[in-house]
Amino acid sequence: MTSTSPASIVTFPRGHEFVPASFTIDAGRIAAYLDAIGDHGAYGDAVPPLAAVALALEALQSEISLPEGSLHTGQEVEHLAALAAGEPLTMSGRVAQRSERQGYVISVLELEVASAAGIAVRARATIMAPAAAS
Amino acid sequence: MTIEVAPVTRHITQPRINAYAAASGDHNPIHVDPAFAAGTPFGGTIAHGMLVLALIGEMMHAAHGDAWNTTGKIKVRFKAPTPAGSTVTASATLSKQADGVAEYAVQCATEREVVIEGRATVQVAE
Numbered sequence: 187m188t189s190t191s192p193a194s195i196v197t198f199p200r201g202h203e204f205v206p207a208s209f210t211i212d213a214g215r216i217a218a219y220l221d222a223i224g225d226h227g228a229y230g231d232a233v234p235p236l237a238a239v240a241l242a243l244e245a246l247q248s249e250i251s252l253p254e255g256s257l258h259t260g261q262e263v264e265h266l267a268a269l270a271a272g273e274p275l276t277m278s279g280r281v282a283q284r285s286e287r288q289g290y291v292i293s294v295l296e297l298e299v300a301s302a303a304g305i306a307v308r309a310r311a312t313i314m315a316p317a318a319a320s
Numbered sequence: 321m322t323i324e325v326a327p328v329t330r331h332i333t334q335p336r337i338n339a340y341a342a343a344s345g346d347h348n349p350i351h352v353d354p355a356f357a358a359g360t361p362f363g364g365t366i367a368h369g370m371l372v373l374a375l376i377g378e379m380m381h382a383a384h385g386d387a388w389n390t391t392g393k394i395k396v397r398f399k400a401p402t403p404a405g406s407t408v409t410a411s412a413t414l415s416k417q418a419d420g421v422a423e424y425a426v427q428c429a430t431e432r433e434v435v436i437e438g439r440a441t442v443q444v445a446e
Contacts, residue, residue: 215343222339223374224330227381232389236377240370244345252348254360258369258398265392 192251196291196315200284206276207245211237213271233269238299239309242277246295253315259292260312267306269299276300282310290314321445325383325412325424328375332367334404340371354404366401367408372436373398375410376426383412384442396426396438406430412440420446 211233219237220229239261269275276299283294292314299307330336334354341352346368349356357365373396381388402408412424422444428436 218339218343222336222343223371223378224336225374225378225381227378229381229389232386234374234377234381235389235392236370236374240344240346243370247345254350260395260397261369261373262395263393265389268386268389 192247192249194253194315195250195256195293195313196253196317198250198281198284198293200281202281204246204249204279206278207242207248208274208276209241209245210272210274211241211269215241216271231271233271235263235265235269235307238269238275238307239263239297242279242297242299242307242309243311245277246279246297252313256313256315258311259314260310262310264308265306266308267301267303269301269306273301275306286317289317291317322414322417323383323422323444325379325414327409327411328379328382329407329409330375332372332402332404332406332408334365337365337367337371337404340368344368344370346370362401362403365404367404367406369398369436372402372408372428375408375428376412376436376440379410379412380424380426380440380442384444387444388442391443393441394426394438395440396436398435399437400433400435402428402430402435406432408435410436415439417444420444 279297282296297309412426416423
């Protein structure tokens with residue numbers, strides 16, 4: 187993790203690689219996540235894949251800020267392997283696409299969450315942010 | 321084997337949104353600050369897109385269990401905001417099943433409109 191202030195998402199060019207972040211998702215965080223969404227399913231000690239994505243996005247907040255008026259317009263998630271509560275994880279991410287249209291910068295962020303066994307979750311988030319924010 | 325997916329309905333209250341903000345670390349004021357949100361084009365707070373999308377994850381996990389956690393895929397568009405206080409129903413319709421993969425059209429809808437739309441796939445036993 188870096189100690190720099192987060193920069194607006196509109197300032198990152200296509201191809202920009204974010205600094206990989208290490209994190210864990212312990213049982214308490216999973217319980218808080220499931221309680222928040224109201225899911226009472228039986229996950230055992232598995233991390234719900236969308237929780238992994240949400241917390242990977244949280245890890246990105248040290249680098250990216252979303253200006254007022256930003257919209258999350260699309261999401262893709264691919265589950266490749268189970269993740270267990272408490273295991274060390276790494277999030278890597280990059281700006282896969284960037285375009286401008288009608289006063290908005292449209293950025294597609296690609297994220298991968300990996301455990302020691304390899305990549306477990308891939309995600310692509312499409313974010314529209316006002317270009318004037320740059 | 322065809323697996324039916326049961327819909328999931330949930331009331332997306334402001335306390336639930338606040339709890340999701342705490343759990344996910346996303347404290348954007350459009351989600352958690354009613355006074356701020358009142359001055360935006362939305363006219364009030366809206367749920368995190370990932371909170372509403374989680375209903376699809378819950379629904380698919382309930383139907384497919386661990387296979388969803390290890391082989392599931394989702395691709396969706398967030399079509400409209402989900403205002404705090406909405407009741408959201410996530411649903412899935414099987415559109416194709418071949419070669420051990422089931423594909424569903426999925427959506428989340430409030431009382432007023434479809435807010436998330438897309439597709440989900442998962443490996444299934446044949």
